Amino acid sequence: MPTASTEEQLLGLPVDQRFAALPEGDVDPGTYPGIYGVFPLTLAIPGPEAGLRQVPCAGLTWVGVHPDHRRRGVLTAMLRHHFEQVHAQPGTHVSALHASEPAIYGRHGYGLASLELEVSLSRGTTLAAPGLDEAAASVTTRMSTVTEPDVPARMRECDLAYAELGAVVGEQGYYERVCQQLPESLRGREPSRVLFARRDGADVGFVAFRRTDKWEHARPNGTLEVWGLCGAPATRLALLRRVLDFDLVSTVKVRSVGADDPLLLWAGGPRATGGIQTYDSLWVRLVDLPEALTERAWSATCDVVLDVADRAAPWNEGRWRVRADASGSATVERTTDDADLRLPVELLGAAYLGGTNLLGLAHAGLVAEQRPGAARELWRALRSDVTPTAAVGF
Incomplete structure (x- = not known):
């Protein structure tokens, strides 16, 4: 059971973007039939001259229906309410989500727009990119913990500056949520840390990760999980090379890798890795079809x-x-x-x-x-x- 308060768990979710279905009839008045929330995000979409454009996006989250109210149209009603809310909101024409159960959301107009790879690498894996070596060598790194006060804002500024096609960027509260360290999320692992990449005294990217300590037969066999990586290709190369050489780690798992990410090329191809898992990533819903398509x-x-x-x-x-x-x-x-x-x-x-x-x-x-x-x-x-x-x- 979560030990954090409700407000701690909902950190970063604006109060006016928290919704609940109200009960009707002979039911417990203290139980909501369903709930959902919306993170205000920006989504990077194709822009002029082969560039990108960041547009407002309603990030659907915390969707749930109480077991006593299933099969009664609660989810359908909540999503219809969500679409009407977004449609009435000036400037926002799309909704997006990560689907806990993918079979559900296609029925409500969400389409799978991107894939996510989780790539496992052994410590010391060589990442070869001769054309980027000089630029990567100019990057310095500095370790921070996610609980340091300025870390959320620094992460957000990097994401805004280096967002790739299909990336989402939240508001400041969202990054405070990302950096939150609840006891139940640790489960014996170290607190998350952020390695910022810097060039000429300015942040140019970061890698966010968490290590899990493990020993087998008196030898270190820990795992390092990368859950955030941001920056231009040479910056990401420098950051990945750094985390692939941490002490007491045998396996590095890099999450949220895109299908065209250069990591697989740097590592020497899929069979040079310790394994690749493929998952669905972002599901996109056109709420205002003509406005979204012209945007x-x-x-x-x-x-x-x-x-x-x-x-x-x-x-x-x-x-x-x-x-x-x-x-x-x-x-x-x-x-x-x-x-x-x-x-x-x-x-x-x-x-x-x-x-x-x-x-x-x-x-x-x-x-x-x-x-x-x-x-x-x-x-x-x-x-x-x-x-x-x-x-x-x-």
Whole structure:
């Protein structure tokens, strides 16, 4: 059982973004049928000239339905409330989450937009990157504990400066939550620490990690888990080289590694590692479809009519004409023209960051192509140069 108070557990979650379903009928008035919360985040989406744009994103979290109220539509009602709240909020057009049970959220319009790898490496693994060695050598590092007062703000500034496609960045309170050290989260492990990378007296990245002490046959066999890594490639290289050479550690597990992360190349390929686990990372939901699609930059021209199914947010349902021009801008307007593609809104969420192949979804029979070539045309306009990175948990 948690030993921390409710407020300690909800640190960083704004009071006005904590919601509960109210009980009806002959039930315990002290029991909420369901709860959910929203972290105000920014999400890095494709931007102009192959760059990035950070846009507001509603980070859905703490979603739960009381066992006494399951199968009564509580989750459906809460998510509908969430979509209506986001839709009414100026400037925020997307919602996102990490799915504790992936089968649930696709039914409510969330699409899997990125993957996360967990890469295990042995202590002393060589990371080879000749073209980055000089830049990595110019990076100095300094150890901090996450409980030091300035650490949350420094981590946030680094994340804002070096956010990659698909990354989310929270407000200051979120980083205070990340740095919180509750007794039940330690479980015999050391407190989390942060190794800041510095160049010319300024922070240029960090690696956040926690070590678990273990000895076997009088030899150290500890594990170091990296749960946060930020910075330009040369900075990340320098930080990873440092944590791969810590004393009393035999295994380093690097979490939240994106599918195109250079770590696997530096290590010599998948078989040079101690193992790779693949998980779903960020699930994206287009709450205001036309605004969300026009907010991102497009990679190629297209003129496609979509017939979108969206029962949970009916203002999105129906036919939309998507026109993207050579400048990377797009218009999305209602139309009565015949559809070129029929698809559920969750597949647009999956492709929104440019990493999930929409043409592959069509080949899998998940997108119904009414005009031959329409799926390829839309996918070429949506796709990004690199796949989205894994997003930090929230």
